[in-house]
Amino acid sequence: MRYANADPGRVPALVDEVIALRPDVLVGFESVVRIMKTKTSTIPIVLTNSSDPVGLGLARPGGNVTGVSMLWELMPPKVLELLKEILPRLSRVGVIIDTTSPGSKLVEQNARKAAAALGLSIVLYPAASRADLVQAMARMEKDRIGALTTGGPAPTLLSHLDLVIAEATRMRLALVFWDRGKPCRPPSSRSGRACRRRTATRRASWTGF
Secondary structure, X not given: OOOOOOOHHHHHHHHHHHHHOOOOOEEEEHHHHHHHHHHOOOXXXXXXXXXXXXXXXXXXXXXXXXXXXXXXXXXXXHHHHHHHHHOOOOOEEEEEEEOOOOOHHHHHHHHHHXXXXXXXXXEEEEEOXXXXXXXXXXXXXXXXXXXXXXXXXXXXXXXXXXXXXXXXXXXXXXXXXXXXXXXXOOOOOOOOOOOOEOOOOOOOOEEEX
């Protein structure tokens, strides 16, 4: 098991390191599997938390990639509908899009369509790192959004969900995110034996999936 600790630049070297161990199977998120697929055509690869593996070219008959599609890109319409139901006067919603996820474009497209159908204005906050998220949260105060949601359980968001929850709580924003569990920062050790979990005080309204 290897962790990139929310640094996408480390992933190719980590993939090479794991492949050199000659494993029977490889397992990874969407963004990681894209790199694995370029490194080996013989070791079976299991894809987790995928949005549209066929549409993104990650899975095809006769290939070495299999896995499960969670259809996360189809969730934004329902999330925005729930927010509108909970907050009838809501007019402006922020959506954090994790651009490290290959399915981020699909999430963005569906969020735009759903917002238009509900008469909502959306503000998109692309993010590929913790620094991006810090900048996005600072912008939100100026953008005067009434609620916030995330575009799915992508690596950057999962690694820094504690930051998103803390800032949404501070700004008293209604928040919909994708993990009911406590935010978890990947361990610094390679073995991943002890993943420390932090409990955030949640005074903001939130819904976890």
